[in-house]
Amino acid sequence: MDDTNWSRLDDAVRKAHGVLMDKQEGDGYWVFELEADCTIPAEYVLLEHYMDRIDEELQVKIGRYLRRIQGEHGGWPLYYDGKFDMSASVKAYFALKAIGDSPDEPHMVRARKAILQHGGAERSNVFTRFQLALYGEVPWEATPVMPIEMFLLPRKAVFSVWNMSYWSRTVVAPLLVLAALKPKAVNPRNITVQELFTRPPSLIKDWIRGPYRSRWGHVFKAVDVAIRPLEKRSPKWLREKAIKVTVDFIMERLNAEDGLGAIYPAMANAVMMLKALGIPDEDPRSVAAWKAMRRLIVDYGDEAYCQPCFSPIWDTGLAGHAMLEAASGPEGVQPEETAERMTKAAEWLLSKQILDVKGDWALNNPTLPPGGWAFQYENDYYPDVDDTAVVGMMLHRDGNPAYEEAIERARHWIVGMQSSNGGWGAFDIDNNVYVLNHIPFADHGALLDPPTADVTARCISFLAQLGHKEDRPVIARGVEYLRAEQEADGSWFGRWGTNYIYGTWSVLCALNAAGVSPTDPAVERAVEWLKSVQREDGGWGEGESSYEGGPRGQYKESLPSQTAWALLGLMAAGHRDDPEVQKGVAYLVETQKEDGTWEEEPYNAVGFPKVFYLKYHGYSQFFPLMAMSRYKNLGHTNSRHVQYGL
Numbered sequence: 001m002d003d004t005n006w007s008r009l010d011d012a013v014r015k016a017h018g019v020l021m022d023k024q025e026g027d028g029y030w031v032f033e034l035e036a037d038c039t040i041p042a043e044y045v046l047l048e049h050y051m052d053r054i055d056e057e058l059q060v061k062i063g064r065y066l067r068r069i070q071g072e073h074g075g076w077p078l079y080y081d082g083k084f085d086m087s088a089s090v091k092a093y094f095a096l097k098a099i100g101d102s103p104d105e106p107h108m109v110r111a112r113k114a115i116l117q118h119g120g121a122e123r124s125n126v127f128t129r130f131q132l133a134l135y136g137e138v139p140w141e142a143t144p145v146m147p148i149e150m151f152l153l154p155r156k157a158v159f160s161v162w163n164m165s166y167w168s169r170t171v172v173a174p175l176l177v178l179a180a181l182k183p184k185a186v187n188p189r190n191i192t193v194q195e196l197f198t199r200p201p202s203l204i205k206d207w208i209r210g211p212y213r214s215r216w217g218h219v220f221k222a223v224d225v226a227i228r229p230l231e232k233r234s235p236k237w238l239r240e241k242a243i244k245v246t247v248d249f250i251m252e253r254l255n256a257e258d259g260l261g262a263i264y265p266a267m268a269n270a271v272m273m274l275k276a277l278g279i280p281d282e283d284p285r286s287v288a289a290w291k292a293m294r295r296l297i298v299d300y301g302d303e304a305y306c307q308p309c310f311s312p313i314w315d316t317g318l319a320g321h322a323m324l325e326a327a328s329g330p331e332g333v334q335p336e337e338t339a340e341r342m343t344k345a346a347e348w349l350l351s352k353q354i355l356d357v358k359g360d361w362a363l364n365n366p367t368l369p370p371g372g373w374a375f376q377y378e379n380d381y382y383p384d385v386d387d388t389a390v391v392g393m394m395l396h397r398d399g400n401p402a403y404e405e406a407i408e409r410a411r412h413w414i415v416g417m418q419s420s421n422g423g424w425g426a427f428d429i430d431n432n433v434y435v436l437n438h439i440p441f442a443d444h445g446a447l448l449d450p451p452t453a454d455v456t457a458r459c460i461s462f463l464a465q466l467g468h469k470e471d472r473p474v475i476a477r478g479v480e481y482l483r484a485e486q487e488a489d490g491s492w493f494g495r496w497g498t499n500y501i502y503g504t505w506s507v508l509c510a511l512n513a514a515g516v517s518p519t520d521p522a523v524e525r526a527v528e529w530l531k532s533v534q535r536e537d538g539g540w541g542e543g544e545s546s547y548e549g550g551p552r553g554q555y556k557e558s559l560p561s562q563t564a565w566a567l568l569g570l571m572a573a574g575h576r577d578d579p580e581v582q583k584g585v586a587y588l589v590e591t592q593k594e595d596g597t598w599e600e601e602p603y604n605a606v607g608f609p610k611v612f613y614l615k616y617h618g619y620s621q622f623f624p625l626m627a628m629s630r631y632k633n634l635g636h637t638n639s640r641h642v643q644y645g646l
Contacts, residue, residue, distance in 0.1 A: 005586070009628060010331065012589045015596030016625040017326040017333045020319055021341065023621075028344030030319040031312040032618030033298055035305065036607065038066055038076045039088050040264050042095035044293070044306040046131065047268050049098050051275060052186035053290070058297065061304035063099040066092050067107055068303070074114030079544040079603040079613040084114055087128040090121045090196055098191045112195060120198035122207065125444060125611075127265070129207065130175060134272065135185045137193060142207040147231045148176040148242040151249070155363060158433060162363055165449035166382045166427040169360065170261030173250050174269035177243055183276040247277070254285060257378035259292030264308045267293055308607070308614070310376045313352060315618050317390035320345050321646050322622035322629070324397055329633040342398055349373070349391050350406055354380045361417065364429040368416035371409030384426045385417050386455050386496065389462035393645055396465055411466055414459050415474050422481035423451025424459045426496070446608035452495035453485045454503050457510035461645020464513035475514050482507050483522055490525030491552060497605045498613075499546040500553050501562045504530060505569035513645040518574035527573045529553070530566050531580050538583030539563040539591075543602065547609040560598035561616075563587055564623035568630065568646070576634045585631050588624045598624055 024030055041062045048054045071077050075089030093111045101108055115121060121132065122142075132138040151173070153160040161169050194200070250270060254260050259267035271289045279286055296307045320342060327338035354370050359381035362368065372383030373391050392410040395403040419430045431449040460478045463471045486492055486507075487500070494503030504526050511523055518524075530553075534540055539558025546552050555562075567584045575581055592598055600620035603613045626646070 005589075008589050009585065009632060012592050012596075013326055013625065013628050013632065014333050015592065016621065016628070017323065017338075019596040019621060020323055020625065021334075021337075024319075024341060024345070028316075028341075028346075028348035029312050030315040030345075030618065031310060032315050032616065032621075034307050034309065034311045035298075035603075035615040035617065036308045037078045037085075037088050037613060038069055038092045039612075040308050041065060041305040042088075042091040043131070043264070043268060044297075045095035045098055046091070046135075046185075047271065047293070049187055049189065049191065050134065050185035050272060051281075052188050053281070054188070058299070058304055059099045061299065061302065062306070063096060063101065065303040065305045066096055070107055070111065074110035075118075076111075078611070080601055080615070082544060082613075084118060086115065086118055086121075087124040089115050089118075090124045090128055090193070091131070093196065094191070094193050097193060098189065103195060115196050116198060121193065121196035122198065122201065122204050127444075130179070132193075134178065134183065135187060135191075138201040138204075138207075140179070140182055141228070142201065142204070143179065144208060145228050145231050146172070146176055146179055147234065148180040148246055149234060149238060151176060151246045152238075152242050158435065162360075163431070163433040163436060164447050165431055166360060167261065167263055167266070167449075168447045170253065170263065170266035170382075171269060173246050174260065174266065174273035177246055177250075177273045178269065178276055180239060180243060181276045183272070247273075251285070253381050254289060255378050255380070256288040257292065258295075258310070258376050259289055261382060262309055262374070262376035262379035264293075264296060264306065267296075308612075311616065311618075312377055313349070313373050313387045313391065314375055315616075315622075316345055316349060317387065317394050318626075318646075319618065319622045320394040321390070321397070322626040324394070325626050325629040325633065328629075330636050331632060333629075343400070346395055346398060346400065346403060349395070350403070352377070353406055353409065354383045355409065357381060359383060361428055365416050368413065369409070371406075371411075371413035372417075373410075382427055383413075385414050385424050386426055386458050388414055389458040390646070392462045393465050396462075407466070411463065411468070411471075414462060415471060418459070418474060418477070419451045421451060422477035423453075423456040423485075424478070425449040425451050426455050444608055444611040446611060451481065453482055453492040454494050454496055454506040456481055456485075457492075457503075457506035458645070460510040461513045464510070464515070465645045479511065479514055479516065482510065486522055486525070487552075489552065490522075490527075490529035492526070495606070495609075497565075498542050498544055498562070498603065499606070501530070501533070501540055501542050501565050501569075502605075505565035505572075508569040508572045509645050512572040512574075523573050527570060527575060530569055531578075534566070534580055534584070538587035540566040540584070541602075544606065544613050547606060547613075555602065557602075558587060558591075559602060559604065559620075560588060560591065560600050561604045561619040561623045564627035567627040568623075571627075571630055571634060576631065581631065585628060588628055592624070597621060 045062055073084045075084040076092045078085045129142045133140050133143055150159055155162040260270040274286050298305055323338050326333045327335045357380040372388040374383045375387050388410050392407050396407050425431050426449055428449050436447045437445050456478050460475055463475050491500040492503035492507045508526055533553035535558045537558050540563045541555030541557055541559040542553050542562055543555040563584050570581050598620045603615040604619050605614040605616055607614055
């Protein structure tokens with residue numbers, strides 16, 4: 001890179017660094033918007049009508065948002081520029097009608113036509129049918145049998161809620177109470193959507209008919225048919241006991257800051273459950289639950305939408321890494337001011353470390369002391385190892401001795417969270433009773449939290465960065481897990497980010513941190529794959545369709561966040577000086593806007609593959625800054641290896 005281009009790179013780093021400086025909150029943390037598909041804002045609209053707590057002004061703004069993101073196919077997709085999705089379309093149509101849109105308006109006619117052409121609302125997913133049942137739009141027979149008595153089952157029982165993932169457990173708990181009580185929405189405007197069904201719901205008998213992912217699906221369909229009449233005859237004393245145990249579980253986890261589980265579906269179900277139990281809206285528990293919901297609203301003035309949750313710990317950890325990378329090296333950007341900012345960030349993070357609550361994870365390791373971080377502001381029962389590893393690496397990189405105790409607590413917790421196959425899941429140990437993903441309720445196929453390559457990679461990176469001799473066997477088992485998970489083409493699947501580019505970047509960083517040679521066949525195959533999917537303009541991009549059988553590592557345009565991931569992965573593998581890396585860095589420099597930001601409309605992450613996708617608004621800012629800064633810093637050393645695990 002000549003002097004002119006180096007100067008442009010230096011300028012791009014400074015501008016991007018300045019953007020992050022400006023976006024840091026006064027308390028020291030970063031938090032960016034986290035956007036999902038239309039289902040969350042649509043569900044929020046319907047929740048206001050369910051509760052008869054309608055905010056007219058807000059609903060108008062959400063209506064504008066929903067109309068804008070309607071697809072050309074007439075319905076609504078699960079991600080930017082995606083294909084028609086039945087459940088998203090039914091909810092969006094229902095919400096718009098509740099807001100006041102006439103069924104005769106052109107956009108509503110197009111949506112209704114698309115829904116009917118795809119089989120009608122009766123073919124929507126389980127969670128949508130539960131919502132329709134709560135409004136009386138479908139009979140409760142449209143939903144799978146989920147007896148609340150299952151909350152009484154011990155951990156060793158296959159169908160115990162303790163074998164589900166954290167998100168499933170917190171969503172299911174209040175939903176089981178609702179299914180047992182069978183309340184009906186207040187619905188003050190008597191909004192109905194019977195026109196979305198191909199035949200009257202009262203005449204439909206085949207609500208549960210797949211698609212089945214294995215023979216177990218057919219088995220559990222038969223079980224559903226068999227136990228449905230029995231479920232209605234559950235002894236009153238047993239049902240009351242189950243409701244009490246379930247409600248107690250919820251109330252214990254219903255924190256005042258972020259609600260139940262700190263994720264929208266659980267929070268919304270808890271709000272409806274409280275009303276079904278007869279708890280007044282003025283009750284402190286109801287007030288706190290509703291306030292937590294309202295905090296998720298993003299209001300642009302003319303438009304508004306509801307986020308699925310907050311991501312301050314994750315954003316702060318990743319933004320901190322980018323800031324530290326930009327400030328390091330002989331040409332570091334504002335090193336003194338950055339150090340001051342990072343001290344504030346670290347102090348805020350230290351205040352959020354979970355040290356006195358043994359969450360649900362402790363069921364599988366009851367002697368393990370807590371020491372992790374959650375994803376959100378307050379979610380003490382559900383820390384995750386991914387956030388903990390990222391924060392731990394950031395604090396360790398900062399080098400302040402005052403952070404050593406917190407880092408050691410995090411290290412000990414992550415070591416104790418390793419699953420038996422050597423990998424790590426996000427929230428639980430050995431959360432892999434795979435048969436649960438085949439019950440009728442789990443038509444989304446995401447009831448579990450098994451180990452994944454990207455999360456495992458972060459844990460390895462953290463432990464390797466710390467360098468404790470006693471952790472070597474733990475790291476070695478993790479590396480073997482990663483080797484076994486590598487795809488035939490050399491890539492790795494990205495469970496929490498889109499997708500194979502994200503997974504491959506994560507693993508290459510971990511292998512480098514763990515001391516795996518750049519000439520190792522697994523590394524060489526991954527490098528070859530990354531280079532093979534680079535686009536003509538020098539960037540990289542990957543669509544969410546890669547989760548649905550679409551091409552891996554490919555998209556119709558290059559994207560800043562995914563270009564940065566590919567670059568970081570290649571540099572971790574020792575390829576800093578390769579022409580592909582230089583072209584990728586040039587792409588980032590050339591596509592940066594004058595204000596120091598990058599544009600990225602497509603989604604860049606996933607909640608549940610094929611079901612729920614996400615757009616982290618911060619990804620297009622801190623990852624390009626991290627990649628460009630690392631390229632600069634490696635240019636001033638004799639080594640072409642990354643020193644840190646991200």
